[in-house]
Amino acid sequence: MPRLLATDLDGTLVFRHGADRDDARALATWRAGGDLLALATGRSVGLVRRAVDAVTASTGVTLGYDYVVCASGTTVLDGAGRVLRTRALEPGQVAAVAELVMGRGDTALFASTLDRDLVLHDPTGFGDDPRVYADHFSAATLAVALEASVVALPVYVPDPDLADALAARIEAELGLAAPRSTNFIDVVAPGESKAVGLRRLIEHLSGRGTPVSETIALGDSWNDLPLFEACDRSFAMAHAPRQVRQGATDVAASVAQALEGLGGRPTAPPTR
Template identity: 30%
Template sequence: MSSSPKLLAVDLDGTLLDAHGNPHPRDAEALRALVEQGTHVSIVTGRLYSGTRASVLSLGLSGPIGCVDGSHLVSAATHTTLMHHAIQGDHAQMLRAIFARTSPATFVFARDAIVYDETGDPFLGYVATWSSDVQKSTRIVEHAVWAEREGLTAVVAIGSAEQISTAASSIQEELRDIAQVAMFPIRRILGSWGLIVRAVGGNKGSALEWIAEHHGIPLSDTVCIGDWLNDVPMFEKAGRSFAMGQAPDEVKAAATDILHETSEDGGGVARVVEEVFGVRV
């Protein structure tokens, strides 16, 4: 990495934000100071832009922001789409049919909102952190959102291990070249599994690459901070990467540096801003 890093990309949940979705004050202050000195700062998150916008405004950001793990890039200055990887048309209908027959609680991410039905009520506190616009419908698999002209940014499903495994296998078989799917145990909801499906072509690494190119910055001059498996593609692209203290071992193994600070108490972002960029708050 060069001696003059020029771009910092920060994850939100588990990194800048605490368990309640609030930014750690010292970390936010450090990022604002970095922006004021002219360094490019971006957010690269799993959230929709509607769930990211408050942080964008609070930090005074103006450049591209990576949302939904790199599936949606948005201008912080104009709040408009710069790039969108979406599942559309017949492929969206194939996805709808898979969730109709496997019957997990299903949350559809489209039009910068999340649409769900009553089967998702027990999990709403978990999923709603991704967006400030959450809309309840009568029956999600019959909702018109599956035919949305701009397509689906993502679909999240939560259920038993069997439901989620069956749905993931069907997606991989029927939409192999169209969709990417990841399944995972949900730490906050004992015994539940989740999956997220998005269009191929986007991840946090591709988002960082896009943002760096937009600013005319080589990837070797970029720094990123994250805490979870979806941050690994970003770690693999950045010149220097920092894993939060509570990150799983496989995430720490992918980073160039490991912070001892955790999202519970904060301070990890401020440490990076001070040690790497020389800005103290």
């Protein structure tokens, strides 16, 4: 039976400059040895594609993968991009989050669907930064978002104290899930998380007659903690916050270092 590795993207595999070649090669070798790779991220479907392209462009190693658990677990795709499972927010829930956030000058509100990413409110200018794929986002009104099938509402909050308070308020007052990562709250339907998405994926694999022998998670932020708990083994990146490191079974300086101790058949990874 194959093992299943679920790796976070931002802050774990993907950084401002792209990715490290050793990390990309380690993931390619993992798959070449017959094990499965899932990208587990708060990113939307479209932004996962951008991240994969950035890894390949910066390392020269093709980042292949078998599955994607994205939009903070609400959406599961196979390697060909087919949707295996997704769950959207209700229009009233989108409106309630917008009412809470859109009057503020210190946060930005985005809306993610399966095929596009919308900017609803951005006094911070975050969405205009070319380093965050400024060409990817489309400005839209709340009315447009209410007519769309929104799977996640990413809220950009650069102040960590405000992020803690706002996430708690969203969960307590609106009854929605609000997993936190660095500078972001990803508001999703109640009960959703990367861990829930991974469990759905494992159920899908078992239903197809492909059970996995072991699950391993890699991550660096608070929204990875449920993923760590759902897996047999977990690696927090060494730069992760203390709470995240304490929630993992292991700590590693990089993806490549984490995979060193997991073994597997060494096979040359594909390059472009």
